[in-house]
Amino acid sequence: MSTLTAxxxxxPASQKLDQRAGKYLTFGLGNEEFAIQVLRVREIMGIQExxxxxxxxxxxxxxxxxxxxxxxxxxxxxxxxLPELEYTQRTCIIVAQIESQNGKxxxxxxxxxxxxxxxxxxxxxxxxxxxxxxxxxxYILGMAKIKNKVKxxxxxxxxxxxxxxxRLGGVTG
Amino acid sequence: MDVLIVDDSAAIRKIxxxxxxxxxxxxxxxxxxxxxxEGLATLRKQTVxxxxxxxxxxxxxxxxxxxKVRAEPAWRDLPILMVSTEGTQAKVxxxxxxxxxGYVRKPFTADQIKEKLAGLF
Amino acid sequence: xxxxxxxIETIGAATPENSASLNPLAADPExxxxxxxxxxEHLTSIExxxxxLDQEPAxxxxxxxIFRGFHTIKGMAGFLDQDAVRDVAHEVETILDLARNGQxxxxxxxxxxxxxxxxxxxxxxxxxETSLQTGTLVSPAANVALxxxxxxxxxxxxxxxxxGFQPAAPVTPERASPAALPVETVSAPIEPVVLATQGLAExxxxxxxxxxxxxxxxSGTPESVDGPKAGAARTTGARSIKVDTTKLDYLVxxxxxxxxxxxxxxxxPDLAIGVKPRLGRNLSQxxxxxxxxxxxxxxxxxxxxxxxxxxxxxxxxxxxxxAGKQVDLELFGEDTELDRNIVEDLADPLMHMVxxxxxxxxxxxxxxxRNGKPATxxxxxxxxxxxxxxxxxxxxxxxxxxxxxxxRKAIEKGLISxxxxxxxxxIFNLIFHPGFSTADQITDVSGRGVxxxxxxxxxxxxxxxxxxxxxxxxxxxxxxxxxxxxxxIDGLVVGVGGQRYIVPIFAVREMLKPPEDSIxxxxxxxxxxxxxxxxxxxxxxxxxxxxxxRFENPWDSLLIVSESGGRHFCxxxxxxxxxxxxxxxxxxxxxxxxxxxxxxxxxxxGRVGLILDLEGLFGASNSE
Numbered sequence: 001m002s003t004l005t006a007x008x009x010x011x012p013a014s015q016k017l018d019q020r021a022g023k024y025l026t027f028g029l030g031n032e033e034f035a036i037q038v039l040r041v042r043e044i045m046g047i048q049e050x051x052x053x054x055x056x057x058x059x060x061x062x063x064x065x066x067x068x069x070x071x072x073x074x075x076x077x078x079x080x081x082l083p084e085l086e087y088t089q090r091t092c093i094i095v096a097q098i099e100s101q102n103g104k105x106x107x108x109x110x111x112x113x114x115x116x117x118x119x120x121x122x123x124x125x126x127x128x129x130x131x132x133x134x135x136x137x138x139y140i141l142g143m144a145k146i147k148n149k150v151k152x153x154x155x156x157x158x159x160x161x162x163x164x165x166x167r168l169g170g171v172t173g
Numbered sequence: 174m175d176v177l178i179v180d181d182s183a184a185i186r187k188i189x190x191x192x193x194x195x196x197x198x199x200x201x202x203x204x205x206x207x208x209x210x211e212g213l214a215t216l217r218k219q220t221v222x223x224x225x226x227x228x229x230x231x232x233x234x235x236x237x238x239x240x241k242v243r244a245e246p247a248w249r250d251l252p253i254l255m256v257s258t259e260g261t262q263a264k265v266x267x268x269x270x271x272x273x274x275g276y277v278r279k280p281f282t283a284d285q286i287k288e289k290l291a292g293l294f
Numbered sequence: 295x296x297x298x299x300x301x302i303e304t305i306g307a308a309t310p311e312n313s314a315s316l317n318p319l320a321a322d323p324e325x326x327x328x329x330x331x332x333x334x335e336h337l338t339s340i341e342x343x344x345x346x347l348d349q350e351p352a353x354x355x356x357x358x359x360i361f362r363g364f365h366t367i368k369g370m371a372g373f374l375d376q377d378a379v380r381d382v383a384h385e386v387e388t389i390l391d392l393a394r395n396g397q398x399x400x401x402x403x404x405x406x407x408x409x410x411x412x413x414x415x416x417x418x419x420x421x422x423e424t425s426l427q428t429g430t431l432v433s434p435a436a437n438v439a440l441x442x443x444x445x446x447x448x449x450x451x452x453x454x455x456x457x458g459f460q461p462a463a464p465v466t467p468e469r470a471s472p473a474a475l476p477v478e479t480v481s482a483p484i485e486p487v488v489l490a491t492q493g494l495a496e497x498x499x500x501x502x503x504x505x506x507x508x509x510x511x512x513s514g515t516p517e518s519v520d521g522p523k524a525g526a527a528r529t530t531g532a533r534s535i536k537v538d539t540t541k542l543d544y545l546v547x548x549x550x551x552x553x554x555x556x557x558x559x560x561x562x563p564d565l566a567i568g569v570k571p572r573l574g575r576n577l578s579q580x581x582x583x584x585x586x587x588x589x590x591x592x593x594x595x596x597x598x599x600x601x602x603x604x605x606x607x608x609x610x611x612x613x614x615x616x617a618g619k620q621v622d623l624e625l626f627g628e629d630t631e632l633d634r635n636i637v638e639d640l641a642d643p644l645m646h647m648v649x650x651x652x653x654x655x656x657x658x659x660x661x662x663x664r665n666g667k668p669a670t671x672x673x674x675x676x677x678x679x680x681x682x683x684x685x686x687x688x689x690x691x692x693x694x695x696x697x698x699x700x701x702r703k704a705i706e707k708g709l710i711s712x713x714x715x716x717x718x719x720x721i722f723n724l725i726f727h728p729g730f731s732t733a734d735q736i737t738d739v740s741g742r743g744v745x746x747x748x749x750x751x752x753x754x755x756x757x758x759x760x761x762x763x764x765x766x767x768x769x770x771x772x773x774x775x776x777x778x779x780x781x782x783i784d785g786l787v788v789g790v791g792g793q794r795y796i797v798p799i800f801a802v803r804e805m806l807k808p809p810e811d812s813i814x815x816x817x818x819x820x821x822x823x824x825x826x827x828x829x830x831x832x833x834x835x836x837x838x839x840x841x842x843x844r845f846e847n848p849w850d851s852l853l854i855v856s857e858s859g860g861r862h863f864c865x866x867x868x869x870x871x872x873x874x875x876x877x878x879x880x881x882x883x884x885x886x887x888x889x890x891x892x893x894x895x896x897x898x899x900g901r902v903g904l905i906l907d908l909e910g911l912f913g914a915s916n917s918e
Binding site: 051054055056060063068070105160 | 547548793838841881882884888889890891893894896901
């Protein structure tokens with residue numbers, strides 16, 4: 001079962017390549033197309049009533065009831081510094097399971113809309129280009145070019161681990 | 174006749190119940206207790222016509238249970254059959270001295286218990 | 295009736311086909327599987343006790359416990375014609391009886407032999423189980439070599455100790471003739487039957503709309519059974535299974551939701567008008583079943599308070615030794631069961647109280663003797679049920695609380711005015727006041743006061759209460775009352791702007807719409823409300839949580855007079871929406887430490903409402 005977990009940040013590229021292949025759920029965010037591993041996805045639901053929680057960063061929209069469980073919901077637009085957008089019929093909440101320091105955690109992620117499920121071979125996946133300005137993107141697993149469109153593969157656990165780091169005053173993208 | 178069976182083994186309690194039925198004892202409700210303490214508690218709530226009790230039990234063993242039962246005037250004549258694998262003469266004597274109506278060694282057959290009970294009623 | 299020795303001599307004649315034709319009990323599959331189950335339980339505990347005995351060979355309790363295990367197995371086997379089992383159990387019992395009476399010393403050779411017997415009986419049970427499953431009942435055959443080996447421990451001419459049994463030579467097929475050891479060859483392992491506990495796990499893995507192989511991933515169920523563990527679980531007891539506590543918590547949680555939903559349906563106003571008898575009956579039936587399910591689910595999470603009490607005994611021993619005091623610790627009601635989560639959080643306060651008792655309540659032996667008390671003091675821990683609550687009592691027979699000193703201290707600290715007229719209870723309760731004691735006054739204060747505010751805080755966090763009674767020279771008693779479970783609370787649902795919050799009812803004293811002239815501002819910043827003659831701080835919930843309220847003026851709003859840490863304050867909200875029982879849910883680690891929020895709850899319409907933590911709310915506003 002360990003082969004199924006997300007690759008660690010510092011794993012060798014070859015190993016990373018092997019592990020990156022698989023099924024991805026793609027979704028849109030602004031003009032970009034992102035993808036996360038289907039294995040991480042637990043559920044996809046339309047936008048619904050979210051209970052605001054005080055004293056949380058602005059991208060944390062609050063909590064919602066997932067069949068009796070209370071899970072946090074974040075707006076990935078705000079998390080990535082994109083302008084806030086009013087929620088529409090297309091807006092989705094992807095419920096994903098992420099790894100955190102204390103184990104697994106369910107989290108709702110608001111995206112503009114989900115697109116499709118893609119099966120990516122190792123050959124489809126390229127490493128993240130070096131942006132050359134010292135910007136580290138540990139939560140980007142790589143890029144995939146499908147039908148002339150670039151999909152950014154996210155390691156969703158890292159997105160929110162980076163968040164912790166940020167809170168502690170560390171420097172990350 | 175309602176019966177109280179005191180034994181720390183649930184399986185043995187069930188077995189004893191079966192043996193009583195095989196022996197054609199007219200068994201009504203069977204109350205179960207896993208030690209002397211529970212046995213006493215049951216006796217305070219229910220009226221039974223016969224007690225079968227093990228000797229070696231945790232918390233309150235069969236001999237102490239016997240003594241406590243006999244100390245109550247209302248239960249002085251209640252038939253109590255001690256059922257134990259401890260078949261030493263000393264134990265049997267001690268049980269009888271403390272007021273047991275009879276003593277039967279585990280394991281026993283339906284016929285054996287029938288015989289024992291015949292002497293009690 | 296044959297004597298023991300006679301029976302042993304017939305062992306050789308005990309054959310596998312010694313089956314049940316004569317004894318209807320011995321052929322009864324129900325009794326046999328009970329026998330297997332119960333024997334396995336005993337064998338498991340025998341093994342544990344043997345390990346203890348290995349460390350402390352003179353441990354009479356362990357010897358007795360092992361004895362009783364074999365004794366019961368023997369008793370059952372006797373009825374069921376399981377002669378091979380009975381004989382081995384009997385021989386071991388004999389050895390243990392000698393040990394009990396001091397006629398035989400427990401050596402590692404003895405322990406080895408008993409362990410071997412235990413292993414043999416375990417194999418017998420597996421064999422018997424297989425034969426039950428296949429439907430052809432075959433009783434395990436006698437293990438003569440093992441019987442001889444056990445017997446030789448007590449053989450004349452050498453106790454187990456002196457013989458010095460060669461541990462390198464256990465009963466092996468080479469030593470004994472194969473014919474005498476059919477067991478060795480029959481002991482084929484049963485295929486492990488692993489029952490998948492689906493349902494919840496499935497639920498957790500469910501991936502809607504995504505046609506993927508997600509369910510194949512096992513990361514969703516960390517507790518999923520893996521190879522070696524499965525084997526262990528199988529042998530240690532078919533009667534219990536190990537369940538991950540998070541699963542259990544989830545179950546209790548959902549059952550709580552079910553109970554609440556059930557009660558919502560039952561008390562639906564639409565149903566109140568002219569319910570048909572059949573529907574009424576069915577609803578009551580549903581209520582009863584839900585109740586039963588809840589009780590059962592709760593009971594799964596209950597653990598005896600005994601292990602918590604045990605921890606204090608070590609503390610008492612250490613502390614009393616250090617302080618040169620003689621203290622007996624007495625424990626009662628150790629079997630009383632409490633929610634596991636409460637037990638965990640109760641450990642610290644309990645330790646604290648016991649420490650206080652020994653350190654401050656109890657006198658030195660000299661002082662006690664001088665006062666005509668026994669030199670050895672007594673600290674008592676008692677647990678029990680009372681009116682649907684758990685009551686834990688911590689008492690000592692020490693010097694008791696000194697009212698005069700407490701009063702003096704409280705006046706000094708400005709907690710009460712010098713001319714205050716307090717009842718005895720009120721005086722004692724001062725020791726829980728946060729301002730009453732600080733670390734540097736530990737030794738000044740008579741007896742107690744050391745961090746008792748912390749103890750009370752912890753108890754209140756568990757939604758319990760603590761009271762103290764004391765008599766000078768006779769001792770002090772702390773009484774803790776705790777809810778049976780932490781899972782459900784009664785709450786007031788209140789609204790502020792578009793948000794709804796739940797205020798735990800146990801902290802609410804009253805609710806009121808204040809007249810305009812009862813609101814004042816202290817030093818230009820702290821708003822106060824005059825309630826029944828006392829000036830209480832006012833906390834605007836909308837301000838704390840950054841929500842836009844419907845009413846800005848306190849006199850348009852609703853004030854909830856609440857108690858937190860022994861102090862009262864008013865919480866300002868827009869309106870009261872209702873009263874509801876809710877299941878407390880954690881918001882998860884990312885939101886665990888939000889001041890003023892104790893958790894979340896699912897409200898009637900499926901939305902989440904935040905449960906307020908009044909302590910946090912008031913504390914935060916106070917420190918500003």
